[in-house]
Structure formats: structure tokens, C-alpha cells
Amino acid sequence: MISKEEIKKLADLARINIEDKEIENLRGEMDAILDYVSQVKSVAGDMKKDAETEGIKNVMREDENPAESEKYSRELIAEFPDSENNYLKVKRIL
């Protein structure tokens, strides 16, 4: 069974606070889900390793601005949780 520590680690990696009670529930639920999805290992056929990229091609475009400068600025700035002089304000990082 997936351990409490593993769930904690995953939640940390995903930057999500979860409570201890939820960790317990998640252990059982994740086990049931992982057990179910493990069926993919029994798919019949040629399980090629490069299937992820096969038949897929890049779509290229010119490296240019898709919209004129500042077209959306006002709306985007209005959605900032915190700002100062039209700059996005965040907590200090260092």
C-alpha cells in the first residue's frame, strides 16, 4: 500500500497543503485507482517505447507577437491578487 510519507511527498511536489485525515483517505483511494489502471500493463500488442512521439509533428510559426503590445494588459493587471504601480507583487524569494 502506498505510504503516508509518499502521499505527503507527492502533495509537497504538487504544492498542495493536505490535512492528515485526507492523507489516510487518499492512501486507500490511490491504491484502488492504481490497482485499476495497472491493467495497461496487460494490453495486448506491440508496446513500443516511442509511442509518445510517433505520428506527432511540431507546428511551427513565426516568432512574433500574436497580438499588439498591451492589448490585454489592463484586464490582466486587474486580475492580479496584489500589485504596485501595475507590477505584480509577490513575496520575496531570497
Added chain:
Amino acid sequence: MIDISTLTVKKTRKLLDKKEIFAKELAESCLQNIENGNKELNIFLEVYDDVLKQAENAQKIIDTGKTSELTGIPLAIKDNILIKGKIASASSKMLQNYHAAYTATAAQKLIDQNIVFIGRTNMDEFAMGSSTENSAFGVTKNPCDASRVAGGSSGGSAAAVAANMALGALGSDTGGSVREPASFCGMVGLKPTYGSVSRYGLMAMGSSLDVIGPIAKTVADAEIIFNAIKGKDKFDSTSMEGKIERLKEGKIKIGVPYHILDIEGISENVRKNFDEAIEKFKSLGFEIKDIKLPNIDKSLAVYYIIMPAEVSSNLARYDGIKYGLSLNGENLLDVYKKTRGEGFGEETRRRIILGTYVLSSGYYDAYYGKAMSARKIIRDEFNGAFKEVNAILTPTTSSPAWKIGEKTSPLENYLADIFTVTANITGGPAISLPSGQAETDGKKLPLGIQLMAPHMSESILFEVGKKFLEEENG
């Protein structure tokens, strides 16, 4: 007041153009039905304050005689598709007060035809679920039986059309989120070919699976809305222009993978209804062929690896910094963790953590790598089958709408997607058609069948669907 229940998009177009009805009274009738029913059914999260103004503008166009197919038609929009200046919350606390900075291409194409957007509809948070029970703003009840779910994740959109609050609606389909609620509410739901409709302005869930699709009362109406929203878009590099595949002369062959109907959990009334649908297709002159899709039963497992993997990446953007909910913390990391811990609901958190697991080093090859290989095998199997048949038929769901609160474990909920996820795995188009009702507890619950076709062959689904529902031409 106009009786919306007797109208289709097609019929309304004629009435509007002949000036027998007017866009404003049409919109007012929808608003009246919302006033009467929304409190109980919880279909719309918001009714736009400019509905009547939109209708007046549409009427001006109609008065000039230069109408498009959808001018003045009242439509509902799922809460994860952006309209500039309006709130789009994806039914999440994370985006409860988020105003869109731009308009989704699919929505813009409808606005260009001067449709009337009535309001935004309830859904499972970030489109994760099959019942809208994962909405942060309460469940949407099924208009056919208010003790049951309307399906999901586009449950509000399907219920809005079924409850005569709009003549059609946009939903989004990542694993069945248009087709399953359409089936639960007795409507037609189309999941178009991946890439046929631009995803620009649709909140990303599983980027290799997501597509916007219409919910309507008839196949003809779904076709009209699909034709209005499809096409290549420079803002979505995966979008493409479809070449129209017509059915060739001769008997149309429908393949039925009978072997998957033997899996556990298909309710008796669904099986009986499905067999009756097959008989109807035969009597309409279609040829039914038993086909084998050896790995189709693994589609759901493939889906529940690929989808959470993409979810965990896509939802990383909701971090409490740029927009949406932001909770204060001791430091930057604390802001992220608090915001995401409280802003996301339980199912969303679960899928992000599951996705993080299947993508983490040591498990990547065992889960994600295998799922991608299996995805290709399943796609090849479908391509092979479509050399022999024009379309593939299954039930849309294994049971009619369930009681609110009935399904308790996540896995039990996931199994509801068993027939629908395949089309998202292959990328091909699929449509759910109302196929009758099941009588349960004295209530008549809608049932649906699903038709799948090769990529970009929506026209096959429309042709076969119209014949099945005996829709008149013209």
C-alpha cells in the same frame, strides 16, 4: 411567453426570420424558465445581466434580413469557456471571482453570429467528474428527476437545454463530459474530432483529450452549432480544418463490439434499450456487424493515467500569484500550498496528486509510458475497424442517471466513463443520441446510445443520427 419546449434551433430560425417571434421575447422566455426552475435545479451559476441587450442587438440584425443560422438563438455556455469581461470560474473556489481577459475562439464565433449567451452553467470543478457533484457551488439536479444527477462534467449545459432555459449549449468533453450529461438529460451531445474546434479560451484539463462540443435537442441543431464553432485557429496550433467526409453510396455498416457489453456493471435496462436500438438501425436499412476491438476494455485505465498526468501539469498555473484565489502565507511556498490546498476541491486535489505520482521518476515508464503505448494500440485498432464499418455503436453509459450522493468512491465514479473515454483516447468524433427511457421509481429516466466515426467524419454521425431519431430534412 414562448413555449421553448416546442422549439428547436432550426424551427426558431424560421420563426425569427418570418417575424412570427422576436429575439427579445425568446430570451425573456428562457429567463422566465430560469426564474422558475434554477433555484431548485442549480443549472446556471450566473445569468448574464446583458441578455436582453444581446437580444435587442440580434433583433436589429434580423430586421436587416442579414441573419446567420444562429442569430438571436439563446445558448448557454459552460463555466470553463471564456468570454471577455465575464466571470469564468470552472466551478472552482480558485476562480470564483476571475474575469476573463479574452474570449474563447468558439464563443467568439457564436458572438459573431449574434447569438444570445444566457449565462454560464454549473459543472464539475475544472471539468473533473461525471455528475457535477464536484462543483464548488453545489450539484446540478436532473430536470427529469430532481433526486438524480444531471451528469457531468457539462451537467449544467445539458440540464439547461433539457429544462428549456436555452435552445442549445456549449460543453467541453475530455472523457465523456458532453455525451454523458446529454444522455442523462435526454439530449444530443457531440464530442467533435480532437482539433476540429479551437481550444483557445477553454480552460485546459487534459490538453491531448479536451474538445469543446455542442449539446442540443436534435442532431440537426448540434450540427448547426458545430459548424459555427469549428475550424482552424492561429491561437491553437492543434486545431485544423476538416475535409468533409461524406458517406459513400450503398448500405451503411455499423460495427458493434458486442464483447464489451459482457463486462460487469451494465444495467439491464441499458442492455435492453441498446438491443432495441440495434433492431431499429436494422429496420432503417443499416447493416450491423459484430466487430472486435481487443483492447477497448483497457481504454479507461489508459485514460485515468494520461488525464491526471495532464491535469497535474495544466493546473500548476493556479498558484495564487497571477490571478484567482490567493491566500497569504509566511513565504512564497506557503502561499502556493495554502492557495492550492484550499482553492482546489477534493477531486481536483486527488487527480493532481495521482498525476504527480504517475509522472514521478521510477513510475513514469510503468504508468505514463505504458499508457501512451496502449493509446497508440487502441487508436490503431479503431483505424482497422473503420476499414470495415462506417461507424461504431455502443451505449453512452452503463446506467441511467444515478441518485445524488449514491456513488461514494472515486473509482466508482470513474467507471461511469467506460464507454465514452475511448473517443478521447483515439481523438475521433462521437455523438450521444437519446434512445429511450428506463422506468425507475415511477420516473422515466433518459438513456442514450453512442456512435463513433473516423477522424473528421462528423458528417457520418449527423447522417446516421438524423435517420435514427427520424428527424425531418429541410
